[in-house]
Amino acid sequence: MLIAEIQVAPSPPGTAEEPYAHVKAAIAVIQASGLTYEVGALGTTLEGEADQVWATLRGVHEAMLAAGATAGISHIKVAEVNRTMDSLTDGFR
Template sequence: MHDFIINASIQIVPIVQDRHPYEWVDEAIAIIQQSGIIYEVGPFSTVLEGRYDEVMRVIGDVNEHLYRKGCAEWISNLQIQIRSEGDITGSEKTKKFS
């Protein structure tokens, strides 16, 4: 894939009863925070911004973490926006609302 900046959102929906689902979500967000990638936590999902490979690696790291820590089941809802000929940034898409 190209080396342009992309946007993605990830929403983790734990299907668990062993502990409160927010605890699993908090762990997922910690993985994103530790990645060094640009991110923004929202009430329904976390938006990621970075090079394609970086963003996809973080998404994979979140899912791998949940698996390794024993989360019984979860849904990863993803949205990914890719522009073939250049960067696509969150600020570009939202600057008219600032």
């Protein structure tokens, strides 16, 4: 089981019509992945089998750029554990 958190920092974050379009494009990849995930204010946490999580992380970064960002940084944290996101936050939510 792999748990990862990703925060994308596109430049620019979106367009005049849609200020966060490039961020939304990145989140859409996670939503379509079939993985368990939780969108937070400063990043998105996801969990699943390692190969699928790594592929999704790459897809998220690429989607941010494909959506029109001229540059972007993805901040990623990864934990390979025998726990779930829910078990790590149990009692705090």
